[in-house]
Amino acid sequence: MNINRKENSELMKNVYSLNSEQSILKRKDSSLSYYFARCVPGADIQAHGQVVIDSKDPKYNYYFALDIQGADIEAHGQVVIASKAPEYNYLFARNIPGADIEAHGKAVIASKSLLYNYLFAKDIPGADIQAHAQVVIASQRLSYNYLFARDVPDAYVRGHGSVIINRGSPMHNCIFAQIPGANIKEHEYVVLTNKQIIYNNCSYTFAQIPGADVKAHGKKIIDGKDPKYNYYFARDISGADIEAHGQVVINSKDPKYNYLFAKDIPGANIQAHGQVVIDSKDLEYNYLFAKDIPGADIKAHAQVFNPNIQVKSYKKSR
Numbered sequence: 001m002n003i004n005r006k007e008n009s010e011l012m013k014n015v016y017s018l019n020s021e022q023s024i025l026k027r028k029d030s031s032l033s034y035y036f037a038r039c040v041p042g043a044d045i046q047a048h049g050q051v052v053i054d055s056k057d058p059k060y061n062y063y064f065a066l067d068i069q070g071a072d073i074e075a076h077g078q079v080v081i082a083s084k085a086p087e088y089n090y091l092f093a094r095n096i097p098g099a100d101i102e103a104h105g106k107a108v109i110a111s112k113s114l115l116y117n118y119l120f121a122k123d124i125p126g127a128d129i130q131a132h133a134q135v136v137i138a139s140q141r142l143s144y145n146y147l148f149a150r151d152v153p154d155a156y157v158r159g160h161g162s163v164i165i166n167r168g169s170p171m172h173n174c175i176f177a178q179i180p181g182a183n184i185k186e187h188e189y190v191v192l193t194n195k196q197i198i199y200n201n202c203s204y205t206f207a208q209i210p211g212a213d214v215k216a217h218g219k220k221i222i223d224g225k226d227p228k229y230n231y232y233f234a235r236d237i238s239g240a241d242i243e244a245h246g247q248v249v250i251n252s253k254d255p256k257y258n259y260l261f262a263k264d265i266p267g268a269n270i271q272a273h274g275q276v277v278i279d280s281k282d283l284e285y286n287y288l289f290a291k292d293i294p295g296a297d298i299k300a301h302a303q304v305f306n307p308n309i310q311v312k313s314y315k316k317s318r
Contacts, residue, residue, distance in 0.1 A: 024048075030055035037068050045070045052076070058083035065096050073098045081107050086116035093124050101126045109135055114144040121152045129154050136160070142168050149179050157181035165190055170199035174206045184211050192216055200224035207237045214239045221245070227252035234265050242267045250276055255285035262293050270295040278304060 021040070024032050025047055033048035049071055052064045058080045065076040077099055080092045086108045093104035101124060108120045109131050121132035133156055136148045140163055149160035161183055164176040170191040177187035191202050192213070201224060203217035218240055221233045227249045234245040246268055249261045255277045262273040270293060277289045278300050290301035 025051060028054065030057045030060040034060045034064050034068075037064065046072075049076070053079055056083065058085040058088040062088045062092050062096075065092065074100075077104070080104070083107075084111060086111035086113040090116045090120050090124075093120065093127075102128070105132070108132070112139075114139055114141055118144055118148050118152070121148065121155075130156070133159065137163060140167060142172055146172070146176055146179075149176070149182075158183050161187065170194045170196075170202045174202040177206065177209055184209060188212060192220060197224055201226060201229045204229050204233050204237070207233065215241075218245070222248055225252070227254045227257035231257045231261050231265075234261065243269075246273070249273070253280065255280040255282040259285045259289050259293075262289065262296075271297075274301070277301070 021036065021044060024036050025044075028051050030052045033051040037043045037045055037048040045068060049064060049068070052060050053072070053075050055061075056079055061076040061079040061083075065071045065073050073096060077092055077096065080088050081100070081103045083089075084107050089104040089107040089111075093099045093101050105120055105124070105127050108116050109128070111117075112135055114136055117132040117135045121127050121129050129152060133148060133152070136144045137159055139145075142164060145160040145163040149155050149157045157179055158181065161176055161179075164172050165183075165186050168176070168190070173187040173190040176182055177184055188206060191199070191206050194200075194202075200220050203220040206212050207214050207217040214237055218233060218237070221229050222241075222244050224230075225248055230245040230248040234240045234242050242265060246261055246265065249257050250269070250272050252258075253276055258273040258276040262268045262270050274289055274293065274296055277285050278297070280286075281304050283305060286301040286304040290296050290298050
């Protein structure tokens, strides 16, 4: 966070309206003393620093320590710690050499701010990872437990994962399971035992995680009867049951996914997928099927365009 242009302009105007350093010091305004100390060579750093310290304003104590050479880091840090403001305790610990990491960390922990406990643990060397993690776990918030486990070195991944398992949807579990150290089988159980059809397609993503039960996830996809994900599963997942996924696509009567299945999946039933496309009378996919698929019944696809067309009966050779 930086002081914005408008605020900077106001500070400059106020400083120039006063004709001496003593006038500014008498105002006991932390913003004016910070600006004067930063911009005026030869300013009395100790005196302006004391004004800022006495103000107990965590923002200007942080900026004074950050920008002013000769600032009393310990004294400004104590003001920030006493303020218990999680944002400025995090910034002070992150950006000020010599900051009391333990004390600033305790202020952030006591605040119970999920954002700043996550950031403190992620960004500050020497942070008490376990203590910050406990704040996040206790909150039961799915997003911050996921971020903490994903981004914080030495995070207790399974502790955060337990929140996801107990409270998260199959999609949350699918995403969390991709974090190194996650308990794959427990997250997988949530996905596989889910009864809501809307989440069946999570199995496509989960099956790509090393150690996943491909057969069980494939059955979930098949039971969902979605031609799109049956096509994707057959295309992308090693060990997929091509025949079973293909049958779902055929039964769907969707010309697009019957064309794609026949084009992209080795071992696809070309005749059956082709017949679905022919029966659909979809001009685009009849054209593409006849053009792209070795073994397609060219005459039958051509007759979709014109039932009276005379085409020599043949199949495109492989």
